[in-house]
Amino acid sequence: VLEEYRGGSAASGAKRWPHELCVFRAADAAALGQQIDALLPALSAGGALSLAETALALARDADARGTQPLRLAVVATSLATLAQDLSAVLAHLRGGKALPTTARLQQISDGDSGKLAFLFPGQGSQYLNMGRETALYFDEAREAFELADRSLRNSLPALLSQYVLPPAAFDAATEKQQLAQLTDTRVAQPAIGTVSLAYFKLATRLGLRAQASAGHSYGEYSALMAAGSLPVADFLRLSAVRGAAMATASAAATPGAMAAVHGQRAAIDTILKQHADVKIANHNAPEQSVISGPRDAVLAAIKACDAAGLRASLLPVSGAFHTPLVASAQPPLSAAIRETSFTKPTLTVYSNSTAKAYPTTVAKIKTQLDSHLLSSVEFVAEIEAMHAAGCRIFVELGPKATCSNMVKQTLAGKPHLAVSLDGNGGGLRGLLLGLAELYAHGADFDVARLFDGRDLTLVDVAQLAVRATPPVLPAHLWMISGGCARPIADPQHRTGARPQMDKAAADAAIARARATPAPIAATSMPPAIPAAAPAQPAPVIAPMSAALSSEAMLAYQQTMRQFLALQERVIQQFIGGSTAAAPVAAMPLTSPAMTVPAVAKAPAPITTPVPAPIAATVVMTAIAPPAVAASPAPALDVRALLLHIVAERTGYPQDMLALDA
Numbered sequence: 001v002l003e004e005y006r007g008g009s010a011a012s013g014a015k016r017w018p019h020e021l022c023v024f025r026a027a028d029a030a031a032l033g034q035q036i037d038a039l040l041p042a043l044s045a046g047g048a049l050s051l052a053e054t055a056l057a058l059a060r061d062a063d064a065r066g067t068q069p070l071r072l073a074v075v076a077t078s079l080a081t082l083a084q085d086l087s088a089v090l091a092h093l094r095g096g097k098a099l100p101t102t103a104r105l106q107q108i109s110d111g112d113s114g115k116l117a118f119l120f121p122g123q124g125s126q127y128l129n130m131g132r133e134t135a136l137y138f139d140e141a142r143e144a145f146e147l148a149d150r151s152l153r154n155s156l157p158a159l160l161s162q163y164v165l166p167p168a169a170f171d172a173a174t175e176k177q178q179l180a181q182l183t184d185t186r187v188a189q190p191a192i193g194t195v196s197l198a199y200f201k202l203a204t205r206l207g208l209r210a211q212a213s214a215g216h217s218y219g220e221y222s223a224l225m226a227a228g229s230l231p232v233a234d235f236l237r238l239s240a241v242r243g244a245a246m247a248t249a250s251a252a253a254t255p256g257a258m259a260a261v262h263g264q265r266a267a268i269d270t271i272l273k274q275h276a277d278v279k280i281a282n283h284n285a286p287e288q289s290v291i292s293g294p295r296d297a298v299l300a301a302i303k304a305c306d307a308a309g310l311r312a313s314l315l316p317v318s319g320a321f322h323t324p325l326v327a328s329a330q331p332p333l334s335a336a337i338r339e340t341s342f343t344k345p346t347l348t349v350y351s352n353s354t355a356k357a358y359p360t361t362v363a364k365i366k367t368q369l370d371s372h373l374l375s376s377v378e379f380v381a382e383i384e385a386m387h388a389a390g391c392r393i394f395v396e397l398g399p400k401a402t403c404s405n406m407v408k409q410t411l412a413g414k415p416h417l418a419v420s421l422d423g424n425g426g427g428l429r430g431l432l433l434g435l436a437e438l439y440a441h442g443a444d445f446d447v448a449r450l451f452d453g454r455d456l457t458l459v460d461v462a463q464l465a466v467r468a469t470p471p472v473l474p475a476h477l478w479m480i481s482g483g484c485a486r487p488i489a490d491p492q493h494r495t496g497a498r499p500q501m502d503k504a505a506a507d508a509a510i511a512r513a514r515a516t517p518a519p520i521a522a523t524s525m526p527p528a529i530p531a532a533a534p535a536q537p538a539p540v541i542a543p544m545s546a547a548l549s550s551e552a553m554l555a556y557q558q559t560m561r562q563f564l565a566l567q568e569r570v571i572q573q574f575i576g577g578s579t580a581a582a583p584v585a586a587m588p589l590t591s592p593a594m595t596v597p598a599v600a601k602a603p604a605p606i607t608t609p610v611p612a613p614i615a616a617t618v619v620m621t622a623i624a625p626p627a628v629a630a631s632p633a634p635a636l637d638v639r640a641l642l643l644h645i646v647a648e649r650t651g652y653p654q655d656m657l658a659l660d661a
Contacts, residue, residue, distance in 0.1 A: 013136075013137075014137075014453065014454040014455065015050070015052055015454055015455060015456060016050070016051075016052065017052065017137060017428060018077060018428060018429075019075055019076070019077055019428050019429045019432050020051050020052055020054075020055040020075070020076055020077075020432070021055060021059075021073060021074075021075055021432045021435055021436055021439075021447060021450060022054065022055045022058050022059075022073070022074045022075075022076055022082060023058055023059055023062045023071070023072065023073045023074075023436075023439055023447050024036075024058060024061075024062055024071070024072040024073075025062040025065040025066075025068045025070065025071055025072075026065070026068055026070045026072075027068045027069070027070065028070060029070065029093045031068075031070075032070055032072060032089075032093065033090055033093050033094065036086045036089060036090055037090075039086065039461070039464065040083055040086060040087070041465060041468075042054075042464040042465040042467075042468040043079045043080070043082055043083040043086075043468070044079075044080075044083055045465070045468035045469055045470070046468065046470050047467060047468040047469050047470045047471070048467055048468075048471070049079070049459075049464060049467045049468040050079075050456075051076060051077075051078055051079050051082065052451070052454065052456050053456050053457055053459050053467070054079065054082070054459075054464060055076075055450075055451070056448065056451045056456050056458070056459075057458075057459045057460060057461050057463075057464060058461065059447040059448045059450070059451070060448055060458075060460075060461075061460075061461040062447070063446070063447070063448060067109070069107050069108060069109050070105075070106075070107045071104075071105070071106050071107070071108065071439060071440045071442070072089065072103065072104070072105050072440065073103070073104045073105075073435075073436035073437075073439045073440045074086065074089070074100075074102055074103045074104075074436070075102045075429065075432045075433050075436055076102065081102075084100075085100045085102055085103055088100045088103070089103055089105065092105070102433070102436075103436075104436045104437055104439070104440035104441075105440060106440040106441055106442070108440075108441065108442040109442070112442060113392060113393055113417075113441055113442035113443060114390055114391065114392025114393060114415075115211040115212060115389070115390045115391045115392060115393070116208065116209065116210045116211060116212075116391070116392075116393040116394075116395060116443060117210055117211065117212040117213060117214065117386055117391040117393070117394050117395070118200065118203075118210040118212075118213040118214075118223065118226050118395055118396075118397055119213070119214055119215065119216070119219070119223075119394050119395065119396045119397070119403040119404065119407070120196050120213070120214070120215035120216070120219035120220075120222035120223050120226070120396070120397055120398050120403070121192060121196070121215070121216055121219050121396065121398040121399060121400060121402050121403050122192070122215065122216040122217030122218040122219040122377075123185065123188050123189055123192065123217060123218050123317075123321075124315075124317075124402070125192055125398060125399045125400045125402050126182055126183065126188045126191055126192050126399055127179075127182075127399060127400065128164070128166065128175070128178055128179055128182060129164070129165055129166075130164060130191075130195050130399040130400075130422070130426070131144075131145075131164065131194075131195040131198055131199075131399070131422075132164075132165055132427075133426070133427035133428050134198065134199070134202070134422075134427070134428065134431060135165075135198070136428075137428055138198075138202050139453075140198055140201035140202040140205060141195075141198035141199075141201075141202065143198075143201070144194050144195070144197045144198035144201060145160070145161045145164070145165075145194060145198070146161075147194075147197075147232070147233075147236070148160045148161070148190065148193075148194040148197075148236055149161050151233055151236045151237065152190055152236060152237075152240050155190075155237075155240040155244070156186065156187065156190075156240070160187070160190060160191060160194060163178075163181055163182050163187045163191060164182065164191050164194070164195070166178045166181075183316070184247065184318075185243045185244075185246050185247040185250070185318060185319075186240070186243045186244050186247045187243070188243065189218050189239045189240070189242055189243035189246075190236060190239040190240045190243060192218065192219075192222075192398060192399060193218075193221065193222055193225075193235060193236060193239040194236070195398055195399050195422075196219070196222040196397050196398035196399075197222070197225065197232065197235070197236075199397035199398060199421050199422065200222070200225070200226050200397045202421075203395065203397060203421070203445075205449060205452075206435075206445045206446060206447075206449050206450070207444065207445040207446040207449065208395065208438070208443065208444075208445045209444070210226070210347055210395070211347055211348065211390075211391070212347055212348040212349070212350065212386055212389070212391055213226045213227050213347060213348070213349050213350070214349065214350040214352075214382055214383075214386060215352070215403075216282075216284075216352070216377060216379055216402070216403050216406075217282065217321075217322070217352065217377050218239070218242065219398070219403070220349075220351065220352055220369070220372060221235060221238060221239060221242070221369075222235070222397075222398070223349050223350075224342075224345065224349055224358075224365075224369070226347075226397075227345035227346055227347045227348075227349045228343060228345060228346040228347075229342050229343055229344065229345040229346075229349065229358075229365060230340070230342060231340075231341065231343075234340045234341065237336070237340075238333075238336055238337065238340060241332060241333060241336040242329075242333050242336075242373070244332075245328075245329035245330075245332045245333045246319065246321065246326055246329045246373075247318065247319075248328070248329065249319065249325075249326040249327070249328040249329035250318045250319025250320075250321075250325075250326060251318075251319075252328060253319070253320075253325045253326065253328065254294050254295075254325055255294070255295045256292065256293065256294055256295055256298075256319045256320025256321075256323065256325045256326070257292070257293070257294075257295040257298040257299070257314060257315075257317070257320060258281060258290055258291065258292045258298070258314075258315045258317050258320060258321065259290065259291050259292075259298055259301070259302050259312050259313060259314050259315055260288060260289075260290050260312065260313055260315055261288070261289050261290070261291055261302075261305050261310055261311070261312045262287055262288050262310060262311045262312070263287060263289075263305070263309075263310035263311075264286070264287065265280065265283055265286075265289055267308065267310060268280060268289050268291070268305070268310065271301065271304050271305055271308055271310070272291065272301065274304065275293070275297055275300060275301045275304065277293045277294050277297040278291050278292070278293035278294075278297050278298055278301045279291065279292060279293060279322075279323060279376065280292075280376060281320075281321060281322040281323060281376055281377065282322070282376065282377040282379065283376070283377065283378055283379060283380050283381070284377075284379050284380070284406050285379075285380060285406045285409040285410055286380060286409060286410060287409065288406075288409075290315065291312075292320040292321060292322055292323045293320050293323055293325070294320065294325065295320075298314070298320075299314075302314065322373070322374060322375065322376055322377060323374070324374065326373070326374070327374060329373060330370075330373055330374065333370075333373060334370050337366050337369055337370050338366065340366075342362045342365050342366060343362065344360050344361075344362070345358065345360065345365075348389070350382050350385060350386055351368060351372075351382070352372065352375065352376075352377045352378060352379065352382060353368075353371065353372055353375035353376065353377075353378065354368075354378075355378045355381035355382040355384075355385050356385065379406060379410075380410050383406075383407055383410045383411065384410065384411075387411055387414060387416065391416075392415060392416050392417065393416070393417045393419070393438065393441065393443055394407045394416065394417070394418045394419070395419055395420075395421065395434075395438065395443075396418070396419065396420035396421065396422070396423075397421060398420075398422065399422050399426075400420065400422060400423070400426075401420035401422065401423035401424075403418075403420070404418040404419060404420040404423065405418070417437065417438075417441045419434045419437045419438055420434055421434040421435070422434075435447070435450075473488055474488075475488065475489060483649065483650075484650070485650050485652055639659065642659070643657050643659075
């Protein structure tokens, strides 16, 4: 009978993230110091306590502390790094030391942080593998990519996720090709929109609630989606239509270009009066604008800006966007906008072109968006208008941190916070650092929602020290692994009967082996002529005669023939499978009788004259081989050998082992 397993619904790796967000709330610095002092011993005790369980316990404790104004957020990679960062926070609270880079500390009362606004980036923010790590840990990101793949299957040559998350590139040429495919306007705009959708869905689940939204250039479509005015499926479709229309228009029109110019807008306007075909397409920051127009005219304007002391650089784009050069993209985009069902936005959406709030009627929303393609992006005026309306926290939802950086430049010297959830290098660390900024600054969201679906043990902060205490194990316990079994009192880790050999032990063994001469290996041959002791000269006999030597050789050859005949019969029986042994002549155990001169008892050798002189005297010890009764070799006990090997490898006594186990 088979039954579905319904336990443990957490995704693989959900219990152990590489980074965790740990938050605290306290009435004042002294109370926060007491919380940290109480927590530090548990962080270094070991035991079963994990970083994720600690972070969850701290989030629940901070939430229970209500409106206490002092907030601390730390992004940690382990319990050890959390302890280090909290010790540094204590040094900051009590000695004025600098805070660690992973910690955010702020004293702010609830409701004093101002309105929150969502910002969405435009084309140019894309990069390979954007949103990849976020998709590993959050369903919202995976679902956004899956939805885009389904919705745009017929709009792109390949699935959108294959452009954003391509196979690993092992050379610069492949990576350059992958980046070029992603940068294509047909792909870039829906890709950026998909990542923005992923972060928006995640921010919504965490409880971040915005009162306004805005986008940079194409990002205005994302802002309308976040406001509920543009349905998600239509948002992705319009993104693909806009990208394709702009790419087609750029390829068919006069070659265009765009350039970033660093300087005051008034100074740039003065220069462009001499270049009528070039206009300011984007006013991104007080000291940065983007000019656009025919390529030759833009190159001439760049030279004029350089001559005036304004640094200008050409941008890697395929056309002169936000100019009449891409006017041929307007008809297909206008038709798609008319076919889309818009609704009244649920929050205030600000427009790039007018720097004012969008109208609230559907007809006027379509008209406003329809004129967006060929209008300049007045981002500075837009952000200033949002700040004047009470927006103080700007959260960028999408790849990189382009918009949030421009907000910091625009609102320099004014109270505000601009944060990207894909900043600080992106990935999970960038997301958590962005959330840490928001938490410390008073943004209202539920930190505990980060732990949804992760199947973690709920532990109160007061119980962290108990859970961190290593368990006391009974003395009779055995530690068992794949290659070792040892009593718990045995500190040696073994792979068999012997402890593991570390480098020092290996070096010592090698040194002993080199210092000790290798012994001569013993053979299993029957005892022959024993070696004479050096201190006792062996008796000598006279050299054999030629006839005696021939007789000995003949006996040796007969013995070898009998041995080979015996081997032949054994092999034949083995191959033939016969169980009846053929009669085999017994091989004599003693050598054939032959005449050997008697051994002289005197120490002086006895010599016999020979026909030809010899160079050396042949010394031979005459010892008759003793007659030994043939005994059969002991039978191999396979069972005992097998038990011995298993006992040696596992450390178990032989009496605990059985062949049927």
